[in-house]
Amino acid sequence: MGVLEGKKGLILGIANNKSIAWGVTKSCHREGAELGFNYLGDALEKRVRPLAESVNATLVEPLDVSDDAQLDAFFAAVEAKWGQLDFMVHSIAYADKNALKQPFSQTSRQAFQQALDISAYSFVACAQRAARIMSPGGAMLTMTYLGAVRSVPNYNVMGVAKAALEASTRYLAYDLGEHGIRVNALSAGPIRTLAASGIGDFRTLMTKAARGSFLKRNVTQDEVGNAACYLVSDWASGVTGEVHYVDTGFNVGVGDPGES
Numbered sequence: 001m002g003v004l005e006g007k008k009g010l011i012l013g014i015a016n017n018k019s020i021a022w023g024v025t026k027s028c029h030r031e032g033a034e035l036g037f038n039y040l041g042d043a044l045e046k047r048v049r050p051l052a053e054s055v056n057a058t059l060v061e062p063l064d065v066s067d068d069a070q071l072d073a074f075f076a077a078v079e080a081k082w083g084q085l086d087f088m089v090h091s092i093a094y095a096d097k098n099a100l101k102q103p104f105s106q107t108s109r110q111a112f113q114q115a116l117d118i119s120a121y122s123f124v125a126c127a128q129r130a131a132r133i134m135s136p137g138g139a140m141l142t143m144t145y146l147g148a149v150r151s152v153p154n155y156n157v158m159g160v161a162k163a164a165l166e167a168s169t170r171y172l173a174y175d176l177g178e179h180g181i182r183v184n185a186l187s188a189g190p191i192r193t194l195a196a197s198g199i200g201d202f203r204t205l206m207t208k209a210a211r212g213s214f215l216k217r218n219v220t221q222d223e224v225g226n227a228a229c230y231l232v233s234d235w236a237s238g239v240t241g242e243v244h245y246v247d248t249g250f251n252v253g254v255g256d257p258g259e260s
């Protein structure tokens with residue numbers, strides 16, 4: 001019997017089969033969860049629906065997390081369909097393309113606000129609505145990156161957004177703890193996804209991450225999916241407010257010792 005058998009969970013942020021959210025889906029489906037998904041706009045609906053059907057999803061609804069009306073409608077649909085929720089995985093980020101290129105010091109107010117709104121506040125917005133339909137034992141998870149705590153070249157305003165996301169995880173864990181709901185973040189090493197494809201020199205970053213890691217390779221989508229599955233399962237019932245690194249050890253080291 002799977003560790004998520006009998007549980008209903010939302011996985012937010014599938015764009016295609018390269019998405020980290022799809023890695024999470026594969027693990028959670030294998031472990032017996034009943035799953036629900038969102039899609040952002042008509043273009044992605046065409047990609048998400050077939051993927052959702054392949055894991056027998058019972059809920060597929062539109063959701064742009066920058067829109068309160070869509071957030072209310074989405075969680076109303078979840079409540080109408082499922083009644084209650086056991087877990088939620090948030091795997092969503094966005095910053096203006098230029099903000100990931102220009103020097104961080106040139107970040108505009110608009111780009112800063114948008115990056116923090118979609119990449120950090122949206123977790124709070126989803127968590128407050130999900131918590132209303134969760135019982136003790138419920139769990140939430142978001143995806144973060146090392147750029148929250150280190151200055152990673154070009155990650156820029158996304159790093160500031162991830163710092164806010166990680167702090168939000170701790171405050172949500174504090175608030176929801178008294179209701180028996182756990183809230184964690186998973187900090188993944190670099191993975192080639194749609195969100196990574198727009199980034200110049202991602203190949204070099206991947207190579208450096210592999211060389212500087214203890215396992216001497218990059219982390220895989222499946223490894224992140226398995227760790228996410230653990231964090232939303234009862235195996236992690238004593239874990240909350242945590243930022244859990246799944247990065248083949250990169251963050252613990254000092255970089256590539258062979259590099260001078």
Ligand code: NAD
Pocket residue numbers: 013014015016018019020021039040044063064065066090091092093094118143144145187188189190191192193194195196
């Ligand atoms: P991805 O492009 O597959 O997923 C990003 C998702 O965000 C997409 O599905 C997109 O539709 C969604 N999104 C963007 N704006 C949205 C909005 N307004 N409303 C609803 N959804 C919106 O890329 P990914 O790499 O799988 O990213 C998922 C998460 O993992 C992100 O939080 C990202 O920061 C994080 N992460 C990625 C890496 C990596 O190297 N790929 C590493 C660590 C953390």
Ligand code: 0WE
Pocket residue numbers: 093094095096097100144145152153154155158190191194195196197198199205
């Ligand atoms: O969180 C991310 C990527 C998030 C992201 C990516 C894009 C590209 C396309 C957010 N917004 C956009 N907007 C776009 O228009 N990662 C952890 C992957 C990533 O992105 C980087 C990285 C890593 C790692 C950007 C620069 C440096 C390293």
